[in-house]
Amino acid sequence: xxxxxxxxxxxxxxxxxxxxxxxxxxxxxxxxxxxxxxxxxxxxxxxxxxxxxxxxxxxxxxxxxxxxxxxxxxxxxxxxxxxxxxxxxxxxxxxxxxxxxxxxxxxxxxxxxxxxxxxxxxxxxxxxxxxx
Numbered sequence: 001x002x003x004x005x006x007x008x009x010x011x012x013x014x015x016x017x018x019x020x021x022x023x024x025x026x027x028x029x030x031x032x033x034x035x036x037x038x039x040x041x042x043x044x045x046x047x048x049x050x051x052x053x054x055x056x057x058x059x060x061x062x063x064x065x066x067x068x069x070x071x072x073x074x075x076x077x078x079x080x081x082x083x084x085x086x087x088x089x090x091x092x093x094x095x096x097x098x099x100x101x102x103x104x105x106x107x108x109x110x111x112x113x114x115x116x117x118x119x120x121x122x123x124x125x126x127x128x129x130x131x132x
Contacts, residue, residue: 042119048103
């Protein structure tokens, strides 16, 4: 995370004529991001119901056609992903940070618009005046 903080700070404070920087990654743990005091910086976590994640992993991994060994690996991955997401959501909600359900069937454009609106509403990294 220190390298990520350096990247965010450098990008936010340098005038490059850039419209923004998008970082994606589960390594961006909420408590670390909530401590950032970088100008022109917003944070939004995208989450999805466990059933959505489950369906996506099964579809991407061709679960029905997979071997028993491949299914075991996918099942283990899903168990870890579900536990990690539970911990992440708890942390985001406890800190009052912005979180959007990305599994609601909206188009990529609609989701991007929702993310941008949440980012625009922020008064501090990850936080809007209304709480979330």
